[in-house]
Amino acid sequence: MNPTPDDPVPTSDAVDPLDERLSAALDGEPIAGAPGPGDPALDSAAAAARGRALAAARDVLATPPPPLDDVTRRRLLDTARAAGPAPRRDRARWLGPAASVAAVLVAVVLGGWGLIAVLHGSSTSSKSSAAGQGAAAMTTGPLHLRSLGEISNPARLLREVRAELARRPSGDRSSVPGAACRGTVRVPTDVTLEVLARATFHGAPAVVLVGREPPRTLVYVLATGDCRLLSAQFFKG
């Protein structure tokens, strides 16, 4: 493990030589070249008492911390599983071209529709033109979601989510793309998820949901198409 500039000031590894010898002896790891049994320093009553104290400390250090409850265990394992390895990449490779084909088809359909509308609109009155402008304004109503880019790297996901939370515009997020996915994620009853942004996860289009569970912020990444859970993370703040 290489130190970084942010590492703490290194502490000295200096330790009482007798403690070190007694401690190593407890583990059956004698120090090469050091006096062993029979050495007066080790056989004294004081050394024996110190050895017992170190052994008691060792036993206490072996005390396991309080166990995790079942809900926390499940959440930890589910999140790790969702973040899991290779198979998703294979699927992502397939989803990438498929998503591109779908996007092209949608563009063609919408383009054709727009062309028809333009041709139709050229023969209508100014009144209907004004109505058309009103309709256009309504279609831009839902909040525009920014894309966070590729967020399969947890560090990048964390950074992008924090940045987006800091600058996100206010507005109605109930009808933005991906809002329907909110109901597919199981969260505590007091947590409300909202759609934060769009993104890609291993190339597949995704939507990012966030929810506050003080002192944590929960982050879920779901596939845009079928709301499949791709990643679940949390961070403090």
Next chain:
Amino acid sequence: MPNSPDPRTDEELAQRAGHGDRAALDALLARHLDRIHAVCRRVLGDPDDALDATQEALIAIARGVARFDGRARFTTWMYRVATNAALDEARRRRRRPLPTALDTDSAATADPTAAVDARLDVDAALAALSPAARAAVVLRDLAGLEYSEIATVLDIPIGTVRSRIARGRAELADRMREPGTPSRSPNPSDVATERDPVTAVEPNET
């Protein structure tokens, strides 16, 4: 989730998990979750930080198990991942008060069977050490690793492992000492209170 333990070895499960066997990965993670959490909990001393580090470690194992080459024991690799996650978390977390150290009078009960007091003693004693020193003693006394394995996990010489373990035990022994027993004079350089890692650092992208 089967009720009976999976009879396959860690290495067998890791190999299958590395080839995309989700069930093997699930079994592997479930088998070692408590060990990973215990190490993170003791190294960090804070339950919330420990959960964050445990989550990071589990994800790192899930994503990196394909890179486990089987040359070392799976647990050695796993503890390396877990310890790195805990130390990374220690670097990230913001400065906050260390767990309240037990004062000499209230810590003077030499009854190691008092479980709650013992746990407090462990956290208080470990809080006086740097995270790297904590990791060594935790990997030995809680995880049961050999000195050579700890040296591999922490990437330090065996002599450093030995001295860090001795220092951790000595710190706790002095806190558990009976009233009236003279304590060893502390080595000022060992007291990590003012320099515990609290600089907020974002994880490196890989």
